[in-house]
Amino acid sequence: MPPPPLPAPVAAGRACPLCGHSEARALPAAVDEEGCLFPRRACASCGTAFLDPAPTPAQLDRAYAASYYGTRSTKFPAPIERLREAAAAGRARRLLAGLPTDARILDVGCGDGRLLRLLGQRAPATELHGIELPGPAADRAAAVPGIHLHRGTLDDATYPEAHFDLICLVHVLEHLPAPGASLPRLARLLRPGGRLLLSFPNIASLQTRAFGTAWF
């Protein structure tokens, strides 16, 4: 059976946060853990999916409350944590290829510091920096050996320019209030030839199609 036709693009309530286009197609609403609905649209020009209307500051505060990272010692049940650990270990191995042994690395939105911990275990001479908002995740990150943790945001962190060999934002840029505005700052923090890793949830992924609105 052929896939259903895409809904016609309509004027969105907000412009596409990536390209600024004003028309978008409706997507099924996202549902949070409390059953609240968040209407979504996909940009008719670049395909980026976004919440429309944008969540209010109060909704964001609730979404990012302690439940986001959990108050347990880990965020997820053990089998899922093992999968996350294996995925992060593979990412750490790939990231270190070609980096100087004493590379300076910054993980923006480092969560509980898992990636930095794995990088430090494989490359003990690296200098590890993390940024995370104050809370349970930052408390766990602070326990990672050798980590220099900034409890706050990229905007209020004070790093020298041209400082880092590698900056990582793993499922982080899309959480920032003005993602595009953060890129020039990240570029300035990288030394010439340094690397920026940006990773995003993929709304066209197999996982998304399998789990629909309950997509992880």
Ligand SMILES: [Zn+2]
């Ligand atoms: Zn767009």
